Amino acid sequence: MNDRKKVAFYTLGCKLNFSETSTIARNFQEEGFEKVDFSEHADMYVINTCSVTENADKRFKTIVKQAQKINPDAFVAAVGCYAQLKPEELAAVDGVDLVLGATEKFKITDYINDLTKNDFGEVHSCEIEEADFYVGSYSIGDRTRAFLKVQDGCDYKCTYCTIPLARGISRSDTLENVLKNAKEISEQNIKEIVLTGVNIGDYGKGEFGNKKHEHTFLELVQELDKIEGIERLRISSIEPNLLKNETIDFVSKSNTFVPHFHIPLQSGSNTLLRLMRRRYMRELYVDRVTRIKEVMPNACIGVDVIVGFPGETDELFLETYNFLTELDISYLHVFTYSERENTVAAEMEAVVPLNVRKKRSKMLRGLSVKLRRSFYESQLGKTKTVLFEGENKEGYIHGFTENYVKVKAPWNPELVNTLQEVTLTKIDDDGIVRFDFVTEMIASS
Structure with a gap:
């Protein structure tokens, strides 16, 4: 028993x-x-x-x-x-x-x-000041993908954010321990690792508030690229001011890092970016997107946006909306601003009514659908590698290409946790790409 x-x-x-x-x-x-x-x-x-x-x-x-x-x-x-x-x-x-x-x-x-x-x-x-040590983590459970924590906490003082109050100062895992964890993951027959943290571009700061960077994010990426047994490495959200040309260029030539970036914008208005105390202006964001597309024309770029921040007039919202329509990006994560205790923004005037926040959020979510559709259409006819996941959803198996196009094929349990080379042929009514044949098995479980 x-x-x-x-x-x-x-x-x-x-x-x-x-x-x-x-x-x-x-x-x-x-x-x-x-x-x-x-x-x-x-x-x-x-x-x-x-x-x-x-x-x-x-x-x-x-x-x-x-x-x-x-x-x-x-x-x-x-x-x-x-x-x-x-x-x-x-x-x-x-x-x-x-x-x-x-x-x-x-x-x-x-x-x-x-x-x-x-x-x-x-x-x-x-007291959050006591959270000055680092505990490494990684997730195993979803057979196809693991989340590997490389950094924790944040030293930024964005006016809307409680994360520094909840997680403390920016601090990182040692390069040695990140590589050890990555090797452990690779031994579990997991094909993809997603690097994660609060502010991963700030990777390298040690424990106990040591502001000196022992290693840079670029060095982390370069070392992880050498690990055998991992088919794919994916960078999760990274601040635009910390995503350097050298990293973008390295990813473009990498064996394992995939052409997919998620870069928080939060607002397309410089007025609001200043109120948010972000560490860049919209012009730098344009530079990042332009650079990525120059060296990786098929790269997928996701964008975080906050709507309804205090002081966001109709004109400033439209400035963000129009800015997003002009960028060569692939999808949006839209956050409706909500007041958080002990943040500077919670005390700001010119509060945007809730119904207006919701209306703007709906507009941007609609724009995201169009952006994703346009990006998927640009990939039709191309041959990509799909990593298939384990769930049977209404007779289909789903997976993602290296550049984050979601695809589906008729359910076949033998495809689970395998990488397959496919030609993207058609977008179904549900907005997911369907393909008609598999050309070559790259790797199997």
Whole structure:
């Protein structure tokens, strides 16, 4: 009879959170716990929280209720960014037993003597200044792709952002440890690694607030490119002012880094960029996009945009909208601005009404659909390599090309976690590219 305690995990937010949840889960397994899906009966549920949007805050309560519905006696713990920013608020949620802040989350198993439910949520949090050490992480679970954390925290002071309050100063993993983790991932028959962090272009700062860069982001990229067994490396979000020509040029000639960049813009108006305290103007952003397209004409470029920031008049919004239509980009991630406590922007005047924020968000989401369609159309007739994922979705298997075109083919379990060379032939009604034949197997599981 299996008497091992069962633990389940739920992750809100970004790729970085997913990498950290995976590492925490491995810690539990080393302590003898059995990991199960969040939809299953477990003795303990761990929720890794996010604080970037209002939505993530609200979803936390819903997820706690889900866990309690499955097992009312289960021990529920909250970790992550929201747990650092609002520990008492989370501890007060009915059913929550333990809340751990930024320095405690990786030591969660130390806080569990037994799994008896508490009458009140127990809080162990720190002053964010104490979060000056680095814990490496990577996610394994999705067979085709792993998220590898290389950096944490942020020294920027963007006026809308709580991440420095939730994660602390910018600090990085050692180059040696990143390469060790990447090799461990490659030994798991995982074909793609996505580099992740809060501000990965700032890679190289050591622990304890050491501002000196031991290594640059370019050096990190160059060393990772040499690792055998990894078919693809993908750079996640990187600030435009930290994406240097040398990195772009290296990726264009790389064996494994793919032609896909996600570069936050936030606004196409220099007036708003100044109010946001971003570290660039729109002209630099144009330079980055132009450079990428010069050396990688088929590169995919994703863009983060915030709508409804205080002071965003109709004219300034249209400035952003028109700027985006003129850029050679591939898709948008649109964020509707929401006020966050203890940020400069929350105290700003000229607040944009919620209904206006929603209307502008809808306009930009519509633009994103057009941009993606246009990019996909530009890739038709080309032969690309698709990494197929493991899920059967209504009779189709899905995957992504190296330049992030989503494709589908009739379900075939033998294609799971394989790289296939395909010719992109047609865009279906759902906006996904469908292809009609496979020309060559590049690698198989």
